[in-house]
Amino acid sequence: MFPFRKKRVEEALVPPNPAEDRAIELTSEELRLLRQPRSAIAEQIRQLRNSIQALNPDGAPRTMVITSSVEGEGKSVGTLNLALALAELPRMRVLVLDADLHRPAIEDYLGLPHRQGLSELLRGELGLDQAVRATSVQGLCVMGPGRLPEKPSELLGSDRLKTVLSQLRQRFDYVLIDTPPALSINDSAMLGALADGIVLVVRMHSTQRHLVEQAYNLLENLGGNVLGTLLTAAGEPNQAYSR
Ligand SMILES: Nc1ncnc2c1ncn2[C@@H]1O[C@H](COP(=O)(O)OP(=O)(O)O)[C@@H](O)[C@H]1O
Ligand SMILES: [Mg+2]
Structure with a gap:
């Protein structure tokens, strides 16, 4: 059903190579901010970006967890599009960190090869500078999950x-x-309790309301701060304005 839901082959990973990463064009249709920058979905993501910016008038560095109640609601795609929307702003430096050590998808959506990343960094086998990968998009860096651990x-x-x-x-x-x-x-x-804020992704007309409430309560009870929601699969009500 989902293109990246197949089991990740546990290959022997090598450290990232900056020249290799920068040369890869980001072409996935899911990257709406790049592929359909004037679509209603792209505008919706920019609105979320603006709200997040408005909550942070001093421009302090922020860590934000993107999560959802259940699988397949659009977390990974939402994370990437929000990152692209932030990177549209001048001088903005944005990192997408793939901390889904169960079913990572960020490298695949970007068409980047699987390389060492967060897991090796946390084990002290890779330096931070090596784990952070530049992309062909100005201001946007990523860190992949690395080799998936037995106990994430x-x-x-x-x-x-x-x-x-x-x-x-x-x-x-x-x-x-x-x-x-x-x-x-x-x-x-x-992770939400460690981060400055949480964005809760909700798939419209699909995820049951009580599950969304349950996730919200769980995140807040553990010390997280839910800043807002990102609605996905909401259709394109503003088609007339998209190109
Ligand atoms: N805003 C959206 N509207 C419609 N479909 C979406 C949207 N965001 C993501 N999807 C689709 O939902 C599926 C799962 O997205 P993904 O981001 O991988 O989910 P998750 O990370 O929550 O498991 C993908 O096929 C993706 O194309
Ligand atoms: Mg995902």
């Missing part, structure tokens, strides 16, 4: 993650953290 929660729960997040705050204006669904995997709520 243990790796993400280590103190080292806090250090990594504070180092990333010094280098980027926004760090957007893609995560697994909140109701099935505890990692999102745990």
Whole structure:
């Protein structure tokens, strides 16, 4: 059903190569901000970006977790489009961090090869500068998940993650953290409590309301701060304005 839902082959990963990454054009149709920059969906994402910016008038560096109640609601695609919308602003430095160590998708949506990343960084096997990958889009960097660990929660729960997040705050204006669904995997709520804010992705007309409420309560009860929601599959009500 979903193109990237097939099991990830556990290959032996090598460190990223900056020249290789920068040369890759981002072509996926899912990247609405690049492919259909004037569509209603692109505008909706820019509105979310503007609201997030409005909540941060001082322009302080921010870490934000993107999550949803259940799988397939559009977290990964939403994370990338929000990152692209932020990167449209002048001098903005944005990092997309793929912290879904169960079903990562960021590298695949960007067409980037799987390389070492977050897991190796947290294990001390890769430096931060190597783990952060530039892309062909100005202002946009990514960090992939690296080799998927046996016990993702243990790796993400280590103190080292806090250090990594504070180092990333010094280098980027926004760090957007893609995560697994909140109701099935505890990692999102745990990461949400560490981050400055959470965006809850909700698939319209599909996800049951009580599940959204459950996810919201779970995230807030564990210390997270839900800043807003991103509605996906909402149709294109403003078709007349899109090109
Ligand atoms: N705004 C949207 N409108 C319609 N479909 C979307 C939207 N965002 C994502 N999708 C689709 O939903 C599917 C799952 O998206 P994905 O971001 O991988 O989900 P998740 O990360 O929440 O599991 C993809 O096929 C994607 O094309
Ligand atoms: Mg995903």
